Amino acid sequence: MSDRAPLLTLAGxxxxxxxxxxxxxxxxxxxRGALTMLLGRNGAGKTTTLRTIMGLWHASAGAVRFDxxxxxxxxxxxxxxxxxxxxxxxMAIFSDLTVRENLLLAARSGPIDQTRxxxxxxxxxxLEKFWSLAAGVLSGGQKQMLSIARAIIEPRKLFLIDxxxxxxxxxxxxxxxxxxxxxxxxxxxxxxxxxxxxxxxxSLGDAVAVMDNGRIVHTGAMAALAxxxxxxxxxxxxxxxxxx
Amino acid sequence: MTAPGEFSLPARRxxxxxxLLVPLVALAALPLVGSLSTWVTLTLAGLAMGMIIxxxxxxxxxxxxLMDVLNFxxxxxxxxxxxxxxxxxxxxxxxxxxxxxxLNLLALAALIALAMxxxxxxxxxxxxxxxxxxxxxxxxxxxxxxxxxxxxxxLIIAVFGPVQIALPLPTAFRGALVFGDIAIERYRLIAVAxxxxxxxxxxxxxxxxxxxxxxxAGVENGEMVEALGYHIRRLFVGVFMAxxxxxxxxxxxxxxxxxxxxxxxxxxxxxxxxxxxVIGGLGSVGGCFIGALLxxxxxxxxxxxxxxxALGSNILLMALILLWRSRGLYPVAKR
Amino acid sequence: xxxxxxxLSADPPRGRVLALVLLAILIGLAFAPVLFPGMAAxxxxxxxxxxxxxxxxxxxxxxxxxxxxxxxxxxFGIGGYGAGLALxxxxxxxxxxxxxxxxxxxxxxxxxxxxxxxxxxVRAIFFAMITLAVAGAFSILASQLSSLTGxxxxxxxxxxxxxxxxxxxxxxxxxxxxxxxxxxxxxxxxLILFLLMLRVVNSPFGRVLQAIRENEFRAEALGYRxxxxxxxxxxxxxxxxxxxxxLSAIWLRYTGPAVTLxxxxxxxxxxxxxxxGMGTLYGAVIGAAIFVLAETYLQSLMAAISHLxxxxxxxxxxxxxxxxxxxxxVLFVLSVYxxxxxxAGRLMRR
Numbered sequence: 001m002s003d004r005a006p007l008l009t010l011a012g013x014x015x016x017x018x019x020x021x022x023x024x025x026x027x028x029x030x031x032r033g034a035l036t037m038l039l040g041r042n043g044a045g046k047t048t049t050l051r052t053i054m055g056l057w058h059a060s061a062g063a064v065r066f067d068x069x070x071x072x073x074x075x076x077x078x079x080x081x082x083x084x085x086x087x088x089x090x091m092a093i094f095s096d097l098t099v100r101e102n103l104l105l106a107a108r109s110g111p112i113d114q115t116r117x118x119x120x121x122x123x124x125x126x127l128e129k130f131w132s133l134a135a136g137v138l139s140g141g142q143k144q145m146l147s148i149a150r151a152i153i154e155p156r157k158l159f160l161i162d163x164x165x166x167x168x169x170x171x172x173x174x175x176x177x178x179x180x181x182x183x184x185x186x187x188x189x190x191x192x193x194x195x196x197x198x199x200x201x202x203s204l205g206d207a208v209a210v211m212d213n214g215r216i217v218h219t220g221a222m223a224a225l226a227x228x229x230x231x232x233x234x235x236x237x238x239x240x241x242x243x244x
Numbered sequence: 245m246t247a248p249g250e251f252s253l254p255a256r257r258x259x260x261x262x263x264l265l266v267p268l269v270a271l272a273a274l275p276l277v278g279s280l281s282t283w284v285t286l287t288l289a290g291l292a293m294g295m296i297i298x299x300x301x302x303x304x305x306x307x308x309x310l311m312d313v314l315n316f317x318x319x320x321x322x323x324x325x326x327x328x329x330x331x332x333x334x335x336x337x338x339x340x341x342x343x344x345x346x347l348n349l350l351a352l353a354a355l356i357a358l359a360m361x362x363x364x365x366x367x368x369x370x371x372x373x374x375x376x377x378x379x380x381x382x383x384x385x386x387x388x389x390x391x392x393x394x395x396x397x398x399l400i401i402a403v404f405g406p407v408q409i410a411l412p413l414p415t416a417f418r419g420a421l422v423f424g425d426i427a428i429e430r431y432r433l434i435a436v437a438x439x440x441x442x443x444x445x446x447x448x449x450x451x452x453x454x455x456x457x458x459x460x461a462g463v464e465n466g467e468m469v470e471a472l473g474y475h476i477r478r479l480f481v482g483v484f485m486a487x488x489x490x491x492x493x494x495x496x497x498x499x500x501x502x503x504x505x506x507x508x509x510x511x512x513x514x515x516x517x518x519x520x521x522v523i524g525g526l527g528s529v530g531g532c533f534i535g536a537l538l539x540x541x542x543x544x545x546x547x548x549x550x551x552x553x554a555l556g557s558n559i560l561l562m563a564l565i566l567l568w569r570s571r572g573l574y575p576v577a578k579r
Numbered sequence: 580x581x582x583x584x585x586x587l588s589a590d591p592p593r594g595r596v597l598a599l600v601l602l603a604i605l606i607g608l609a610f611a612p613v614l615f616p617g618m619a620a621x622x623x624x625x626x627x628x629x630x631x632x633x634x635x636x637x638x639x640x641x642x643x644x645x646x647x648x649x650x651x652x653x654x655f656g657i658g659g660y661g662a663g664l665a666l667x668x669x670x671x672x673x674x675x676x677x678x679x680x681x682x683x684x685x686x687x688x689x690x691x692x693x694x695x696x697x698x699x700x701v702r703a704i705f706f707a708m709i710t711l712a713v714a715g716a717f718s719i720l721a722s723q724l725s726s727l728t729g730x731x732x733x734x735x736x737x738x739x740x741x742x743x744x745x746x747x748x749x750x751x752x753x754x755x756x757x758x759x760x761x762x763x764x765x766x767x768x769x770l771i772l773f774l775l776m777l778r779v780v781n782s783p784f785g786r787v788l789q790a791i792r793e794n795e796f797r798a799e800a801l802g803y804r805x806x807x808x809x810x811x812x813x814x815x816x817x818x819x820x821x822x823x824x825x826l827s828a829i830w831l832r833y834t835g836p837a838v839t840l841x842x843x844x845x846x847x848x849x850x851x852x853x854x855x856g857m858g859t860l861y862g863a864v865i866g867a868a869i870f871v872l873a874e875t876y877l878q879s880l881m882a883a884i885s886h887l888x889x890x891x892x893x894x895x896x897x898x899x900x901x902x903x904x905x906x907x908x909v910l911f912v913l914s915v916y917x918x919x920x921x922x923a924g925r926l927m928r929r
Binding site: 054077080081086105149189 | 255457458460461464465468470471472473475476508573576
């Protein structure tokens with residue numbers, strides 16, 4: 001973990017969705033060059049946090065700072081252009097577009113970098129196989145691969161990834177872990193992952209933050225949390241045995 | 245790195261069934277109509293009318309698919325386009341009266357260019373002033389665009405008068421090519437040609453350009469397109485202008501088809517346009533194309549076979565298609 | 580006062596100005612034959628009466644049930660044709676009117692049920708467009724079944740004896756002839772229908788409707804079968820519209836596509852409801868009154884302006900009295916933006 005200033009900081013962020021007060025004062029620091037896991041029960045506000053960072057929902061109070069700039073009120077395209085890549089919970093791949101077109105769209109700066117594409121094919125071979133097919137025919141796991149591939153097709157400063165293993169078979173999850181490990185090896189890659197799967201979180205996370213009721217209730221090193229069964233039980237409500 | 249079974253290519257049939265609908269209906273009508281020459285006339289009329297309706301409807305369906313904006317005022321652009329062209333006709337009298345296909349086409353091109361420029365510009369103003377304040381509020385959109393329609397039609401009557409204005413065809417467009425018993429009207433062929441050109445151009449832009457990529461992706465999930473770093477809202481105005489310009493183009497073609505202009509001509513066509521958009525699937529250009537041809541061809545056949553049922557037949561058609569595919573022929577995979 | 584409360588179903592016009600305006604309209608209509616002598620004025624008053632019912636029924640559909648439909652004039656036409664054709668074919672008697680009204684109601688409710696059920700299977704936008712197509716088809720159908728409906732020309736017919744101009748109730752200074760009786764029939768029927776609609780929207784049923792309009796998902800989650808409620812709402816609105824049609828037939832002694840089924844009338848009631856104020860019912864009263872008065876009297880004003888500006892380009896054209904709809908259209912668009920709750924909404928204390 002680096003001891004430079006955190007890449008992303010949320011300070012006292014509140015988000016309302018209609019009459020519902022989802023985020024009630026989120027304070028979060030995402031350190032550079034590391035993978036931070038954001039854990040918590042359903043409804044704790046994890047997805048809302050990512051969407052607020054991305055500008056898809058606007059914070060009603062508090063500030064979001066990214067790489068030295070206050071992006072709280074920025075429009076989503078500007079936030080993306082500042083260097084943040086977003087992989088949403090429902091993958092949001094464009095079904096009527098081919099795999100190639102999905103990636104082409106994601107490669108904002110121009111044609112797809114072939115070296116980078118080779119690397120992605122190495123991580124996710126099915127994407128090469130189904131290159132010219134409409135993305136809608138891919139299986140769930142393949143769509144997830146495509147969604148992540150879209151995020152990494154060009155270098156980005158920060159990756160926001162929402163529940164990458166949701167609904168995936170264990171074998172595919174194992175693939176995902178391997179892919180993420182390789183992703184982490186790239187220099188200066190900062191990742192914030194929302195997860196419910198503790199095994200996945202444990203094997204990849206450097207830092208961890210736990211959310212409950214719209215607030216961060218714990219931050220620290222993943223290793224520390226992984227070793228403390230009582231803490232896991234208290235924060236996440238389940239014993240290690242039931243987290244796969 | 246891969247799970248077993250992941251390499252098997254999924255069975256992917258291209259969805260061709262809707263494409264077969266138009267030839268099917270045409271063939272089914274042949275024995276009912278009886279005479280081949282009449283059938284050819286009706287079919288060609290249907291194809292020509294269908295192309296015109298497609299041109300008009302394509303703008304509407306794209307605007308809705310991309311921007312989630314339903315413009316009930318679309319009909320006004322049809323009328324405005326036609327009247328704008330009519331205003332230019334006297335200056336082009338020479339070109340239009342000449343018995344030369346090339347010169348006439350040139351005149352037509354000029355009229356179309358003017359109509360599209362005028363409707364595109366008005367479309368810009370309409371989008372910024374009338375529609376932008378009510379993005380996302382469907383009810384208000386419907387109300388406001390209906391209001392815009394009323395105002396536009398009244399303004400046209402105010403400026404051009406309520407009576408019908410004649411719009412004679414250019415010389416070389418008149419008449420028909422005769423093959424024995426069968427007469428193929430020249431203007432209808434031209435309308436079909438123009439329609440095909442527009443369709444091809446739209447497909448080209450949608451499938452081969454970055455803007456087309458953005459539009460197609462935006463129709464599915466505008467939010468994700470923004471999350472990929474594109475200011476998709478800036479695209480909205482452009483698409484709306486294009487849609488309005490297409491309606492203007494359609495208006496010119498429709499004016500010549502009927503050889504007359506009336507202030508309500510846009511509105512008259514809108515019922516069919518809406519049926520086409522619903523049948524085709526909101527946001528789908530391909531569906532719109534097939535839907536337009538289907539509706540026009542059906543209208544012509546029933547107009548001949550059972551005139552009283554003409555509009556009813558199209559509603560029945562719409563109901564049948566919705567029962568088969570409840571979101572239209574080619575629904576866009578929506579968010 | 581509690582009688583008034585019950586009459587208004589505990590939903591009085593909130594706001595002093597609003598109440599005064601409504602009261603003025605009520606008094607004007609109630610005493611029209613005395614206050615505004617002459618058939619022309621009485622025609623205007625009667626038209627306001629049945630348009631109030633029609634507009635209120637549309638508000639019930641749009642403002643309370645939340646269904647955007649362009650086929651509402653269909654029900655108006657069904658009512659008009661029902662009463663009209665009955666009087667035409669079965670002779671000018673009260674039984675004819677009853678039979679015609681009954682048949683019209685049945686048809687209207689049946690159609691509304693069909694449409695209501697269909698509306699819930701498709702998205703709202705689809706539905707609006709489909710109603711447009713259906714309304715167009717119905718209008719053409721009515722014109723084409725000319726042997727039954729009289730086609731484009733419609734049907735003129737005679738009313739029962741008591742309602743004819745020749746009939747006299749009292750001689751002397753206060754002659755009440757048949758026309759005036761007819762007027763009061765229309766007026767009181769309209770009043771009762773309006774109060775009934777007020778009762779419906781303030782009943783438990785009406786409250787559920789409003790809940791559904793606000794948040795359908797939530798209402799379903801709470802256990803209300805939205806399909807049922809919306810269908811019933813659509814049926815009530817259709818029935819009221821059909822009644823309005825009956826009243827129009829009685830007053831005009833004529834029924835035909837131009838006065839009942841034309842799309843212009845659909846736009847008119849849309850304007851009335853939006854300008855008056857959606858979801859308030861009182862808005863429909865104000866909207867209908869403004870619209871009919873404008874239609875009749877605004878034109879003279881515009882003719883004057885047009886005359887004054889004769890020398891200028893374009894200006895006299897847009898003030899031409901035939902262009903009164905232009906200005907109402909502008910007012911309509913402005914009201915959607917700036918007073919979305921309409922005049923009634925603006926005047927109400929929330």
